[in-house]
Amino acid sequence: MTESVFDQAIAVSFEGNRAHASTHPKFHNMVGPFGGITVATICNAVQTHPDAQGRLAAITTNFTSPLSEGDYELELECVRTNSSNQHWVVKGHQGENTPLTATVLLVAERGELRANEIPFPSVGAPEEYAVADGEERPEWSNNYELRFVEGGWEQIAEGPQDDTTSTYWLRHADGRPWDYAALVSSSDTFFPRSFLRAGQWLPAGTITITTYVSADAHVLESAGTDILCSARAQWFGSGLHDQTAQLWTQSGEVLAVSHQLVYSKL
Amino acid sequence: MTESVFDQAIAVSFEGNRAHASTHPKFHNMVGPFGGITVATICNAVQTHPDAQGRLAAITTNFTSPLSEGDYELELECVRTNSSNQHWVVKGHQGENTPLTATVLLVAERGELRANEIPFPSVGAPEEYAVADGEERPEWSNNYELRFVEGGWEQIAEGPQDDTTSTYWLRHADGRPWDYAALVSSSDTFFPRSFLRAGQWLPAGTITITTYVSADAHVLESAGTDILCSARAQWFGSGLHDQTAQLWTQSGEVLAVSHQLVYSKL
Numbered sequence: 001m002t003e004s005v006f007d008q009a010i011a012v013s014f015e016g017n018r019a020h021a022s023t024h025p026k027f028h029n030m031v032g033p034f035g036g037i038t039v040a041t042i043c044n045a046v047q048t049h050p051d052a053q054g055r056l057a058a059i060t061t062n063f064t065s066p067l068s069e070g071d072y073e074l075e076l077e078c079v080r081t082n083s084s085n086q087h088w089v090v091k092g093h094q095g096e097n098t099p100l101t102a103t104v105l106l107v108a109e110r111g112e113l114r115a116n117e118i119p120f121p122s123v124g125a126p127e128e129y130a131v132a133d134g135e136e137r138p139e140w141s142n143n144y145e146l147r148f149v150e151g152g153w154e155q156i157a158e159g160p161q162d163d164t165t166s167t168y169w170l171r172h173a174d175g176r177p178w179d180y181a182a183l184v185s186s187s188d189t190f191f192p193r194s195f196l197r198a199g200q201w202l203p204a205g206t207i208t209i210t211t212y213v214s215a216d217a218h219v220l221e222s223a224g225t226d227i228l229c230s231a232r233a234q235w236f237g238s239g240l241h242d243q244t245a246q247l248w249t250q251s252g253e254v255l256a257v258s259h260q261l262v263y264s265k266l
Numbered sequence: 267m268t269e270s271v272f273d274q275a276i277a278v279s280f281e282g283n284r285a286h287a288s289t290h291p292k293f294h295n296m297v298g299p300f301g302g303i304t305v306a307t308i309c310n311a312v313q314t315h316p317d318a319q320g321r322l323a324a325i326t327t328n329f330t331s332p333l334s335e336g337d338y339e340l341e342l343e344c345v346r347t348n349s350s351n352q353h354w355v356v357k358g359h360q361g362e363n364t365p366l367t368a369t370v371l372l373v374a375e376r377g378e379l380r381a382n383e384i385p386f387p388s389v390g391a392p393e394e395y396a397v398a399d400g401e402e403r404p405e406w407s408n409n410y411e412l413r414f415v416e417g418g419w420e421q422i423a424e425g426p427q428d429d430t431t432s433t434y435w436l437r438h439a440d441g442r443p444w445d446y447a448a449l450v451s452s453s454d455t456f457f458p459r460s461f462l463r464a465g466q467w468l469p470a471g472t473i474t475i476t477t478y479v480s481a482d483a484h485v486l487e488s489a490g491t492d493i494l495c496s497a498r499a500q501w502f503g504s505g506l507h508d509q510t511a512q513l514w515t516q517s518g519e520v521l522a523v524s525h526q527l528v529y530s531k532l
Contacts, residue, residue: 057504058527060326064345065346080363080365085529089357091355101355101369103326107506109505111504113463113502114503116500117430117501193383212508214508216503219503234382234384234520235480236380236382237380237480237520238375239376240323240480242478244525254501257501257510259478259525261323261371265377266378266379
């Protein structure tokens with residue numbers, strides 16, 4: 001079986017605590033690479049580091065400046081390991097620049113209760129919705145199939161909207177299964193909420209994103225090919241807005257929740 | 267006017283890029299200091315560093331192990347400054363330990379639009395609710411007055427609940443006004459959502475918290491003495507749960523939103 005382009009894009013090789021990575025042309029965005037694939041690469045680097053213990057529970061990534069096309073290095077520091085948690089600090093280097101900083105939390109599985117407090121959105125099955133197509137869609141999005149339930153790309157052209165919710169079924173175009181790297185990437189697949197608020201495409205980009213992962217290995221395995229993604233903004237101000245998102249299995253389990261801060265002229 | 271105990275607790279003194287700080291006995295929690303005051307101290311250190319540019323927009327703090335009572339040092343690194351954003355990486359040191367890591371984003375004010383997408387909760391004015399009292403309340407909480415609208419301490423004893431929402435009016439007991447340090451502290455004033463889920467007090471603590479600040483100086487100034495705080499969990503699993511929170515002015519402006527990951531036996 002051919003390696004998924006996603007796995008090619010997140011591949012790293014280690015030299016001590018430095019992981020070498022490269023941007024991938026199939027994951028280009030409007031400026032620099034798609035942020036989700038960068039977060040997934042950081043996740044992959046920490047997970048495959050020889051000292052890694054536990055599964056991903058939280059990852060915060062700060063985009064300090066755009067990554068340029070080509071190679072970059074992730075400097076990994078394991079700050080603390082105890083019986084249940086492991087904390088990492090990551091810096092991304094490209095030449096003299098530090099375009100990325102991140103912190104990563106790995107955890108041991110504990111506890112027995114698994115429960116969702118928020119309700120699963122009222123949606124039909126993936127096959128009830130058409131695969132989205134858009135001439136303006138960025139290169140990276142061709143690696144995914146999005147089936148919008150609400151708040152799709154075409155809705156941007158309908159003018160300014162007070163509710164910026166987008167909900168869609170998401171799968172890898174090549175059917176790649178869901179793991180932690182794929183989940184954190186998917187949490188950044190939403191187009192900026194300001195596009196719906198303004199009713200137009202605008203210069204915009206993620207400044208900082210955190211994804212908290214609920215899924216243990218069992219829940220991940222149950223995710224199949226399609227996961228449900230839903231996001232909205234809570235506030236706009238100071239040329240910024242937030243985005244709060246939830247990712248679900250088809251059977252209604254929370255896989256992860258994610259929050260980000262976006263700059264966008266408005 | 268006497269300096270607020272809050273300001274005493276977040277005070278730092280600099281030696282180059284190292285800020286000296288101390289835990290404050292009036293902000294003790296069950297184990298170590300109240301997390302909110304630690305985040306506020308990090309915020310204060312970055313804001314008062316000679317190189318600081320812009321106002322707080324996002325702060326992520328990871329608690330890798332409990333701070334011990336006494337002195338600690340914050341090692342500040344300004345990773346990137348451009349015309350609109352400044353990114354900091356912070357590590358907290360105490361002896362040989364690194365109990366804290368953090369990233370902080372400062373921004374220049376931009377843009378014209380200010381809007382809330384989520385509705386202000388349906389609540390009465392602060393004076394319509396009694397100031398909460400509880401024998402088991404931790405030391406730090408005496409620096410605040412909480413007036414619960416729903417999900418108060420007394421509700422924990424009512425047994426396991428499916429909705430873990432707590433909403434309350436919050437003020438500093440000494441009437442200290444709201445600024446960025448105070449806001450990030452307030453975002454950690456919620457007791458763990460697992461207490462309502464389980465209907466009992468449990469060992470629990472914040473592992474990582476991020477607060478995104480919407481408020482510019484004008485909104486902050488309009489906050490007066492009382493702000494509205496509301497939080498709930500979205501999921502429980504793997505001995506963890508999340509908490510998503512919103513902070514509001516009395517006139518219905520979003521001040522900040524916050525998200526955290528909590529460990530708690532369940």
